[in-house]
Amino acid sequence: MVPLPKPDVILTHESDLDGLLAGVLLRRLAEAEFGERPRLEAWSYHGLRQRPMHETVAWVTDLSWESRMDRPHWVIIDHHPYETPPKHAHLIHDPHKSAALLCYELCRQAGLGSPQLDRLVHLSNVADLFLDSDPDFELASDYANLVKIYGFWNLMTLVDEQIERLLDHPLLEVMRVKRQVENPIGLAWSRENIVEIAPGVGLVETVVGNPNLIMHALLDDPGVRYSVLMTLVRRGNGAMAVSLRSRHGEASAIAARLQGGGHPNAAAATLPRSVRTPQDAVQYLRQVLNPKGEVHLNPLQDLFA
Structure with missing residues (x-):
């Protein structure tokens, strides 16, 4: 793994499970590498455009690339399309992988993987890329819907940032019933x-x-x-x-x-x-x-x- 700079802040997307997992995984990686937990902020696309970019070092994930992020010591880990690559920031990009999967690959290189995270990141990847031919697609959609229904910070608080607790969480039964009854x-x-x-x-x-x-x-x-x-x-x-x-x-x-x-x-x-x-x-x-x-x-x- 290419050494990453110690971040002052981690910026992630607030509106979906991919952003939640990516943000938590990056904070775990930073804590493992530097012994400190950086501040984690969750933003909408519009809100991020209003936010000043004053940090010297930042890790940004699951948020569309914009030129204001093109700063030395900034790391962008994302899968959204872009027109012009950064000249100064370090970009880790793959349009065929979710942001959570890209962040998890970094975590696994640092020895932070687990069977529980393997499963959770897979489900998030299926939902975020809308891989409707995958046999786990309906279940993955239920997991993704957790953030849509209950909100980023509410879920973070509920599981005390231990995202593995989302696996087989009782709230998934609510998502399943909602899908089967409400969708038709x-x-x-x-x-x-x-x-x-x-x-x-x-x-x-x-x-x-x-x-x-x-x-x-x-x-x-x-x-x-x-x-x-x-x-x-x-x-x-x-x-x-x-x-x-x-x-x-x-x-x-x-x-x-x-x-x-x-x-x-x-x-x-x-x-x-x-x-x-x-x-x-x-x-x-x-x-x-x-x-x-x-x-x-x-x-x-x-x-x-």
């Missing part, structure tokens, strides 16, 4: 409730079920004409965000236009603070994504109007 009901309802935002881009209203699994089922539905689907999410701080999904790599480009980021087929963006309601969100999304102010309405129903 939610899919049927959401199929009839899609708002056109721009040509090829639809906003899916969800009432029950896992929005990501519902969006992927809709993308496979020949009766749905949109190549990119998004859902609205209200963060714990009241901010509105959108989660985007596609099948052929279009999601990240749409997210970038909304000042967000992510994978080609799975991305997200936080909307401006002035967007406080679903109606505000529809108006804002249409203004940004339609050139010259053109508006394209769904002939079925404009739900939020």
Whole structure:
């Protein structure tokens, strides 16, 4: 393993299991290497863009690469696509591996692996890369949904940062039942409730079920004409965000236009603070994504109007 500098802070993604595992694993690695636990911060893509980058040394994981991170002694461990590689920061990158897997490979080189972590990182990798042909896909989705439902810091507190305790945790039974009962009901309802935002881009209203699994089922539905689907999410701080999904790599480009980021087929963006309601969100999304102010309405129903 190439020696890494002692970090002042570890920055990770707040919104999914991949970011949680990656952040915890990097903090364990730093503690093993340097005998101290660095500060761990979890951010959304939008929030990170507002954060000053004043640390001399930082490790950043599961957050889209941006030029402000291109600083000597900064280490970027990520799998999101980028256009221009860093000139000064040390980049550890593989688009075919989740951030947690990349961080775990570093941990294993330092002797910090275990069968429990092998299993947990595998499940996170399957969910984050949406490897729906993997036999563990449904179970992996349940694990990933833990962070979506209960939140990054709540889970960290619940397991006292001992992430191995998430394996076979009783809360997974809640996720399983929610998936089996809610998803079919939610899919049927959401199929009839899609708002056109721009040509090829639809906003899916969800009432029950896992929005990501519902969006992927809709993308496979020949009766749905949109190549990119998004859902609205209200963060714990009241901010509105959108989660985007596609099948052929279009999601990240749409997210970038909304000042967000992510994978080609799975991305997200936080909307401006002035967007406080679903109606505000529809108006804002249409203004940004339609050139010259053109508006394209769904002939079925404009739900939020």
